[in-house]
Amino acid sequence: MLTVRKVYLDHAATTPAHPKVVEAMMPYFTGKFGNPSNLHDMGREAKNAVEEARAKTSALINAKPEEIFFTSSGAESNNFALKGLAQANNQKGKHIIVSQIEHFSILHPAKTLEKAGFTVTYVPTDRTGLVDPGDIARAITKDTVMVSIMHANNEIGTIEPIEEIAKITKEKGVLFHTDAVASVGWIPVDVKALGVDALSLSGHQFYGPKGAAALFVRKGVRIKPLIEGGIQEDGRRAGTENVPALVGLGKAAELAAAEVSHRMSYTAQLRDRLQKGLTERIEHVVINGHPTRRLPNNLNLSMWYVEGESMLLFLNMEGVYVSSGSACTSRTLKASHVLTCIGTDAAVANGTLLMTLGTGSTAEDMDYVIEKLPPIVQRLREMSPLYEDMLKKK
């Protein structure tokens, strides 16, 4: 039988758990299954494991262990941050600032807060996806409680000027949260250097297990719990801890701290090879995101006159797994709000593919995609009325 090559280029969706992560988790499903809230030895053993995971997670982002609150997902961390910080500090005011390219787990809680009486300013970005710190400074009023701007965008990879924004929020006495779900594990993230008050991260985005994530909240910052009714996580998040997953998150954090510079250089050179190969072989293609301030493993491209879902399906038949920003692939049938915000024309946004590399990606994988994608694009263009019209206009 023919062995078909499998090329997974969707690490922004999820990564596999690292074998060492799985190995670290295994004992906590059976032998060491205790509940960390129990005082007996079984409970203490589990509690110690959770605290060790907390220490490792905090070390990865240069925080203190007691500043880490474990959650079940990046989305929960973002909800917790936005709702929890806004509500715990609403005596100060009822105004929030977010960017238009935030993840829906920020944008939807922002809408919920609007219904609860908060006002929200949605700042735009430039065509590369960068937020202008000046826009934040101008948007802050006496009534502003918090600002939430993502560290790196999960679709186009643009890395936001977090340090500069933090200077502004600090000066104005406004809380600052950053969604670092896309960046932690892929580029250095240091909460002190960034100057943020809160930060979200998620384990399965960097070789940890699904179901384990965290919110960093700087010591002294008040936050209202999302889930109440238990003493876990210092009373900030009720519910028996997912001990194996948290152990896995801790291990993934430890690995990320040791490997991050290698991950950056390794994925960036492969990404550049892929970008060069594809742009040389495909006409009418746009690279989305910032040319340099971009996650090293991110390649987001829009191809004119072809639709993304069709490309995705043909690539899938060749064993290449990617995402698309096309309206047709989204359940709401709208083009990605990120592409819309950076001013991508609706028709070309429909021809968007997102490829995100990992440490398991190889040069052969890149060459395989460089070989497979251009004929797919060509074939679909020959089928496209928009391409026909463009050729006739020439």
Add this chain to the structure above:
Amino acid sequence: MEQYSSKVMEHFAHPHNVGEIENADGVGTVGNPVCGDVMRLYIKVDKNIITDAKFKTFGCGAAIATSSMVTDLVKGKSVDEALKISNAAVAEALGGLPRVKMHCSVLAEEALKSALDDYYKKQGKPSPVKMPAETGHEHEME
């Protein structure tokens, strides 16, 4: 998202009747108000019988598969029979479509109706074509 049926995948991977018809007797181009996709359908008519049909489509897997199917279905039919082909019939011939993709089959029906309308106009005859009702709103409820 729901998966496509094997019939949809077959027509998507190997679509029938892709291309243009020189001096077509009817051409219809329609855009999808829901997702922004575009379908163009050409027909050749001889003595009231559709002898050939071709298409070009910018759209998702379902859009390409329904284009392929609708062109298959009209060939050999009389113009009157072709007018009765509905989006549901196209979807059914493909073994069904995911609910969120039904609007793509509406695009196929519209493209066909638009090509037939163009045919009547080119013949200098009054066109009996009624464009199907807008169904896009169904999807905005998400």
